Amino acid sequence: MRLHQVLSGAGPFDAITREALAIRELASAWGWDGADHAVHIDPRMGRRMRGLDELSSAPGDTLLIHYSAHAPKMKRVLDEPGRKILLSHNVTPAKWFWDHEAGIALQCALGRREMHEFAARCDVVVGDSLFNAAELGSDRVLPLVLPWIDPAVALPPEPDGPPTVLFVGRLVPHKRQDELIRAIALLRRHRRPDARLVLVGEPLHESYLDALVALADELAPGAVTFERGLDDEALAARYRSAHVFLCLSEHEGFCVPLLEAFQHGVPVVARPRGAVTETVGEAGLLLDGPLDAMAELVHLAIDDAELRGILRERGHARLDRYAYPRTSALLRELLDG
């Protein structure tokens, strides 16, 4: 069998790319042929990802289209022979980008319009969350296939050091790092003067990063750390030293870092937006409240040992749903048709 994967963009720290590479490893282990293709390819990907112009499928092949944004000429994939599976990772609403990055806003606006055409012309439509699938009229879910999700790994010990709040995700408008900085400022002024915030992620662009750094310097000088380009080991270390994972995103199609937090025993506090509600389930503190309330929740999750214990246990149990043996079996079932 031949499996081709198609992505709109591929980069070394992108969750969709990492899933595509994990699927490729699985396919190779099953003895399947094929290659992975993307329209926009970060030079750091090397030959792990090929250009879309190199894609050539035959009847009987399977094309797994990871859809997350519009990309020029991606529609031609729909004319390729073979069985087509659309895997929706969701497209961020353009309203978050118009003011900050016109090119991405255009990709999102076009992507949200044409994803319905992709859905209509594919043989199977799935989402990596029900939130994503439902947008396209489907109820079929294939959670992200992530080899490192392992509920059998014991919870790590509680971290030492000052109260540390962590968020991992690209520095982009809808992930609301500006709100995270405000929340940490409130936490320091009213509850925990020694609290610090660690933001890990690639910025939208340097000007956006500069704006966030300036805000952090103004509201919580010396308390916010920005990091990017971390390898797996360094990222794991950030999780192990965090007391709370705080997510104030306004839109998420899945949010892999929530699972990473569960894996590392970090209590999760979040706003219930997009697929966050579904990914977290009962395992975290979900509250659609103002920043004061979110800062208070973070304080309680740091301070209250019983609460921390419950959240750590629930998070760990939540991983069963996303465990690699389960997701890889679901993938195989999907590909076998």
Add this chain to the structure above:
Amino acid sequence: MKPEEALERARHASFGEDLSGFAVEATNDVTIDKLMEWAIIETDPALVRSTRFYGAPITWYKRALRRALRQELGQAYAQQSRFNLMVVRRLEELESLREAPPGP
């Protein structure tokens, strides 16, 4: 403390502070003023970069090239901005006609 108790307690938290500074806002309805702002083509030199492994010299080269071509690029930006602005002005006129009360 149980999670439900924590949520209840947090709902009543109020610190009475309004923190100013950079804040993201979703742009739902694009106003004429915003269109005017966007009509002017103005690129940020800080965004000229290379993500390649030894990208620093490539970034330097791109920025040098940008400087060298600024007169030519400036003309293109100016012509495109002129067109954009005129279109927005026409749009503004049409909107004011639509909003104006019907004549006698």
